[in-house]
Amino acid sequence: MFDKLSIPIIQAPMLGATTEAIAIAVSKTGAMGSYAAAGSAPDQILNGVKAIRAATDQPFAVNLFVLDPVDPPPAMVAEAMARLAPWRERYGLPAQSIPNSWAQAFAPQFAALVEAAPPAASFTFGALTRDQARALKARGTYLIGTATTVAEARHWAEIGADAICAQGIEAGGHRGTFLKSMPESSIGTMALVPTIRQAVNLPVIAAGGIMDGAGVAAALALGAVAVQLGSAFLLSEEVTVSAPWRKAIETAPDDPTRLTRAISGRYARGIDNEFMATMRPIEDEIAPYPIQNALTQELRAAATKAGSPDVLSLWAGQAIKLARPGPAARIVEELWADAQAVMRRAAEKYAG
Amino acid sequence: MFDKLSIPIIQAPMLGATTEAIAIAVSKTGAMGSYAAAGSAPDQILNGVKAIRAATDQPFAVNLFVLDPVDPPPAMVAEAMARLAPWRERYGLPAQSIPNSWAQAFAPQFAALVEAAPPAASFTFGALTRDQARALKARGTYLIGTATTVAEARHWAEIGADAICAQGIEAGGHRGTFLKSMPESSIGTMALVPTIRQAVNLPVIAAGGIMDGAGVAAALALGAVAVQLGSAFLLSEEVTVSAPWRKAIETAPDDPTRLTRAISGRYARGIDNEFMATMRPIEDEIAPYPIQNALTQELRAAATKAGSPDVLSLWAGQAIKLARPGPAARIVEELWADAQAVMRRAAEKYAG
Numbered sequence: 001m002f003d004k005l006s007i008p009i010i011q012a013p014m015l016g017a018t019t020e021a022i023a024i025a026v027s028k029t030g031a032m033g034s035y036a037a038a039g040s041a042p043d044q045i046l047n048g049v050k051a052i053r054a055a056t057d058q059p060f061a062v063n064l065f066v067l068d069p070v071d072p073p074p075a076m077v078a079e080a081m082a083r084l085a086p087w088r089e090r091y092g093l094p095a096q097s098i099p100n101s102w103a104q105a106f107a108p109q110f111a112a113l114v115e116a117a118p119p120a121a122s123f124t125f126g127a128l129t130r131d132q133a134r135a136l137k138a139r140g141t142y143l144i145g146t147a148t149t150v151a152e153a154r155h156w157a158e159i160g161a162d163a164i165c166a167q168g169i170e171a172g173g174h175r176g177t178f179l180k181s182m183p184e185s186s187i188g189t190m191a192l193v194p195t196i197r198q199a200v201n202l203p204v205i206a207a208g209g210i211m212d213g214a215g216v217a218a219a220l221a222l223g224a225v226a227v228q229l230g231s232a233f234l235l236s237e238e239v240t241v242s243a244p245w246r247k248a249i250e251t252a253p254d255d256p257t258r259l260t261r262a263i264s265g266r267y268a269r270g271i272d273n274e275f276m277a278t279m280r281p282i283e284d285e286i287a288p289y290p291i292q293n294a295l296t297q298e299l300r301a302a303a304t305k306a307g308s309p310d311v312l313s314l315w316a317g318q319a320i321k322l323a324r325p326g327p328a329a330r331i332v333e334e335l336w337a338d339a340q341a342v343m344r345r346a347a348e349k350y351a352g
Numbered sequence: 353m354f355d356k357l358s359i360p361i362i363q364a365p366m367l368g369a370t371t372e373a374i375a376i377a378v379s380k381t382g383a384m385g386s387y388a389a390a391g392s393a394p395d396q397i398l399n400g401v402k403a404i405r406a407a408t409d410q411p412f413a414v415n416l417f418v419l420d421p422v423d424p425p426p427a428m429v430a431e432a433m434a435r436l437a438p439w440r441e442r443y444g445l446p447a448q449s450i451p452n453s454w455a456q457a458f459a460p461q462f463a464a465l466v467e468a469a470p471p472a473a474s475f476t477f478g479a480l481t482r483d484q485a486r487a488l489k490a491r492g493t494y495l496i497g498t499a500t501t502v503a504e505a506r507h508w509a510e511i512g513a514d515a516i517c518a519q520g521i522e523a524g525g526h527r528g529t530f531l532k533s534m535p536e537s538s539i540g541t542m543a544l545v546p547t548i549r550q551a552v553n554l555p556v557i558a559a560g561g562i563m564d565g566a567g568v569a570a571a572l573a574l575g576a577v578a579v580q581l582g583s584a585f586l587l588s589e590e591v592t593v594s595a596p597w598r599k600a601i602e603t604a605p606d607d608p609t610r611l612t613r614a615i616s617g618r619y620a621r622g623i624d625n626e627f628m629a630t631m632r633p634i635e636d637e638i639a640p641y642p643i644q645n646a647l648t649q650e651l652r653a654a655a656t657k658a659g660s661p662d663v664l665s666l667w668a669g670q671a672i673k674l675a676r677p678g679p680a681a682r683i684v685e686e687l688w689a690d691a692q693a694v695m696r697r698a699a700e701k702y703a704g
Contacts, residue, residue, distance in 0.1 A: 170542050188670060191563075194674055195673055211546065219570070221573050319546055346572055
């Protein structure tokens with residue numbers, strides 16, 4: 001797969017911040033774009049893949065969240081709704097009703113993905129079964145599993161993944177963690193990539209904290225076959241980042257991010273805000289993903305409309321302050337030119 | 353300072369695992385050794401620096417912990433002692449008495465350091481005052497401040513540090529954190545180095561998760577002026593790592609480390625063990641450093657003697673499974689040859 005890329009950079013799937021447009025723009029440069037399809041219905045996945053294929057013959061990836069069906073106890077939902085009531089009031093929302101659906105069902109999404117047979121597919125939040133992996137690979141799709149620990153990388157290797165995306169603790173947005181607790185799965189990219197490489201005989205994609213050409217060069221030096229960047233594209237022209245989110249990025253203080261379960265029920269990294277700070281003492285009691293995620297959706301939409309970052313998911317990685325604006329293709333090309341310059345300079349200075 | 357090194361590698365100070373011997377061995381290679389002097393009395397510091405100077409004319413660093421004098425409330429000490437009582441019983445120790453001293457006093461240590469005037473000095477756990485920085489630098493000592501956040505790097509820059517040691521969350525042993533909480537100060541090396549470089553116009557030393565030549569090359573690609581490795585030396589011949597600690601490293605499972613306050617009262621990273629796991633639910637209530645550290649000392653000594661890792665400080669970084677045995681000088685030379693090979697290959701493959 002990666003020998004088909006002229007630039008070993010992958011634009012990370014970012015649900016809620018991207019559409020197919022950025023995947024197309026990035027893949028056209030010879031790097032690899034990703035279509036964040038976890039929120040898409042099966043027919044949208046088929047159409048999305050068709051649209052990207054029509055726009056470019058370069059490789060691209062489709063990303064899904066591996067989710068089990070949920071049927072939350074009414075008391076859990078009531079408690080979660082009660083906690084959100086004062087925040088809804090702040091934004092003039094009426095009393096909350098139970099959503100029609102908690103999340104897109106994974107099984108039909110996966111069936112559509114297998115039918116669409118994109119060049120690559122990446123998965124997070126969980127792992128496929130061996131049969132699912134076999135079905136997808138039989139269609140010629142390159143299978144990338146997300147791992148935040150060596151144990152998760154081994155799990156993906158056992159079910160037949162073609163490559164591991166090593167997601168370091170620096171990464172913005174949701175943690176892919178699916179085997180152990182968050183403190184046990186908080187490994188920096190600098191340690192995660194080599195320990196996964198030591199344990200698993202598969203190509204490793206490095207993700208987490210990589211924002212510039214120096215980071216790209218560093219990740220490749222670590223032995224990654226490609227480097228996945230998400231936050232580096234959050235100020236690009238193709239993203240659908242809301243105005244308050246964009247402003248939070250542009251005006252972020254030093255060391256701005258925290259992990260939180262408050263917004264979606266799953267640990268994710270974003271720029272700290274009032275909602276995250278207020279919920280922090282009861283973070284362990286928050287309803288799990290996708291319950292909390294569905295319940296905060298209207299609230300986040302209302303806050304976005306009001307231009308307020310207070311309750312938003314301001315997803316961003318630890319090095320977000322290095323984000324740069326511009327068209328995604330130009331960002332890729334600058335990242336790669338800078339990375340190449342760093343590599344040349346390093347070899348001249350230290351290994352000449 | 354760093355142009356005096358023929359190898360841009362620093363052996364991290366590791367109190368409890370090293371003596372002057374490893375600093376001498378490493379500095380003789382053209383890399384920089386460190387003498388972990390935080391547990392040393394003033395005259396030991398003077399003698400230690402003299403011994404290293406007598407053995408090599410290459411640069412080396414002396415490391416101290418910046419500590420305020422402590423006078424813990426008796427109730428806190430009693431509570432901490434009560435918690436440790438069953439563990440002492442396990443190792444046949446008598447009822448605990450209050451230690452004569454909680455820690456070496458910093459002021460006389462610092463005075464000795466200024467008198468000894470080593471080529472470099474690094475500090476962790478806190479920052480010097482501007483006057484202290486001035487006094488040390490007036491003696492020709494190169495001043496390195498440890499930072500785990502951008503804010504801490506700015507703090508060190510303001511008091512006049514010559515360089516920042518950026519300690520990523522991957523690092524083994526004690527966190528240098530001194531401004532904010534641990535969740536706010538848990539930044540991976542891949543994000544910490546570039547964000548500190550962006551904020552502060554000082555040379556940055558990268559530390560945390562770097563265990564092999566690829567890691568050294570990666571950290572230099574990030575723009576670090578030198579790379580500090582500690583865990584990479586934990587199996588070296590010159591360390592004073594106890595037998596059960598060494599065995600825990602050699603037999604570590606996947607993803608073996610956790611942060612803990614249980615052993616010293618300050619967050620540190622080590623291979624998980626029974627004591628850390630048992631204390632985890634009450635971690636926030638543990639007496640602060642150096643109280644808990646002093647109170648667990650006899651216990652740790654007894655466990656070491658018994659060959660048991662159960663209550664030991666098995667300090668190790670997140671990539672500890674990449675540690676290799678051998679003389680420290682050979683480890684440095686292999687690390688550097690491997691790093692150079694990685695840099696050459698990267699330039700050829702990607703930037704030829």
